[in-house]
Amino acid sequence: MAEQMHVPWVTFWIPSPCFLSAYIHTEVLRQLCLRNSCAGMAVKEADDEALEMVPALSLFRILDIPDNILQDPTTSPVSNFVHRLVSMLQCATAVIMNSYVEAIPAPLVADLKSKFKILLHVGCPTVSFSPLPVLTSSDSDPTGCLMWLDTRDPRTGAYVCFGTVAVPSPTELSSLAEALESTGTPFLWSMKENMMAHLPEGFLERTGQHGKIVPWAPQSQVLSHPACGVHVTHCGYNSVFESVAGGVR
Template identity: 40%
Template sequence: MGETFHNDAHIAVLSFPFSSHPMPLLMLTRRLSAAAPDVMFSFFGTAESNGPIFRNNDKGLQNLKSYDVDDGIPENYVFTGKRQEDIELFMEATPNNFKKGIEVATMDRGRKITCVMSDAFWWFSGDIAEEMEVPWWAVWLGGDCSLSTHVYTDLIRSTIGVGPNAIAGREDETIDFIPGMSMVPFQDLQDGIILGNLESVFARMLHRMGQMIPRATAIVINTYEELNPTIIKDLKSKFQNCLSVAPFTLNYLPQTDLDTTGCLSWLDKQKPSSVAYISFGTVGALPPHELGALADGLEASGTPFLWSLKDNQKEQLPDGFLKRTKERGLIVPWVPQLRVLQHMSVGVFITHFGWNSVLESILAGVPMIGRPIFGDHQINGRFVSDVWGIGVRIDNGVFTKDGVKKGLDLVLFNEERKKIMEKVQAFKEVAKKAIELNGSSTRNFSTLLEMVSTT
């Protein structure tokens, strides 16, 4: 290719248009597009995914535009109710739907694509970029610990074996043959690495990604370098440009961040560090009996609480719970999470250990009580509780009335709280430093921005 001037740059952003993935990728893209107004950004996802995330955003960013790609769902298709059915249908339509979208965007904007930036899940983006003779940047929305397990999947399998029989009686042995993972037991590995259906579309995609990702021109990770320096050092030795620029959601204050449910004004009336904030993310849902146990534990402990719970799950709460706790509890369908966590009255975050939630909790200096649900939650929780000591995992990974009471006592009232709070505050300082003017996240973002302007 001939010489390319920065104002001819056009970056194709390929999102994984499911669960909580599109929003952090869009937030990173927004930061880049605001800082590089001459560069065009075309963001690709399904109509269902793009619609809500672009509705309140990007009125002022002329250089950022969304394009809908085919969702892979045949006309008049009747869903069978199988888990991840919509994802599998979409994956069958890839990469051709993205290629078509890129053709449309190129024609529409009159500018060739000069770089492909994708959710790291889409390993085939490397092939698309290669065909176009442009760089591929893979964006990993989780933590470095979970990325490392995917990069090392082949080694893990050949060392441990696969299937329940391979680890029977060895569940607590750790993957200490991987840098920075000496406290992670076999049983914490994500489904699809050594346990679960290794041949599922999802497991195969992540396995292939782990093999492909070292080919990327840059890997952008949603973490602070200082959280796991050993893992980052190891990944840097494997990747061309390994850039930690957490949090992607740093500048995320769209109109929807307004206090539409009144939860912030409710928090204003509570005592400092007294409230338990509860949320299990956009996708995670607890089984009904655990939802009931969590409610019973909250009621028995007497702790004030703010609970982000969808209306259709409220009916699973114990009879009379809402009435009995209305003086000290508030349940709303949505909250501006970062602002809630940063509120002085919030003392603990009851969470699923989703990566965005973990990062936001660290940035706000709030300890966690966690109950992993799926994916990387288990390994994230291990780092929160055992490696960093800034929270606890619920006993046996299942909510019981006594387990909830015990967790709240430990994190809010016992002697243990002092130790946890000291560690949480130390990690908060690390996170704040990383995003300051000369911090690691800021420096890495500047490096990425330089790459944007020279593609």
């Protein structure tokens, strides 16, 4: 629509810059996989091959790239979507990145800048890595997460959250619950209500004194709270940086 109206348009790229680089270089990566296959390389050997032909991804391996974007775009809907998406982004007036230059390897920044008309990073290290203000029980906290953390000793609590998209299997949820219970670790667990059915029977009653499960948590404030000592996460892009900002491993 913007092109038809001859007006500038800007797109906001939310995921990791490395993921965008993988999107851009899918054809190169696809040819690498084909070459390895034709050369008769063992699957493990091929998977472990470093992607040195793409400077922006030299620290990654073929194994790190999602299979569905490496498939033939003429037969794979996902691969076809990636191809069209990259073409569209390269037509944009500017691409805004949900990141900041200081947190990205220089070769990756240079490569992305060469692929787009204008590349902008909206993150600010002086803001992102400054300790966030810690909310207390007097602040708006509908789920009581911060009030619960206020009662815990420094760096003793585990915050568990797998985001809004990632869904651990029932077995993984049950195993994690058993580990939290057996170690007696104080925990704050943000969990969708429909997933609670997969917790071990009686888990909530047995851990009520040292654990709390909520349907939502103010994550950045939780990770910046002095009582939060560890973050069990799906390692989503924003979650990782919020952990870094809060000084939580």
